[in-house]
Amino acid sequence: MKPVIRFRCQCGQRVRIETEYVGETVQCPTCLRSLVVPAPGAPGTEVIHPHAKAKGGAAAPGAGGNAPDPPQPVP
Secondary structure, three states: OOOEEEEEOOOOOEEEEEHHHOOOEEEOOOOOOEEEOOOOOOOOOEEEOOOOEOHHHOEOOOOOOOOOOOOOEOO
8 A cells, every 4th residue: 555644624633645746635534525636745745655654553543444535526
């Protein structure tokens, strides 16, 4: 799996999408607002590396589990 960037929409929805979409416009899955995917390191963003391990050997947050469908790029 590729690294993902996590950020919040203005409606409060947490959005996760692969880092390859940085700079592209996507749609919030909750409010359908158009969002530009921010660059890693921008305020309020977090990059998640799916195979990274957190302290204690547990999977890093966001590295699996029951996540909602990611937003889709806007055509």
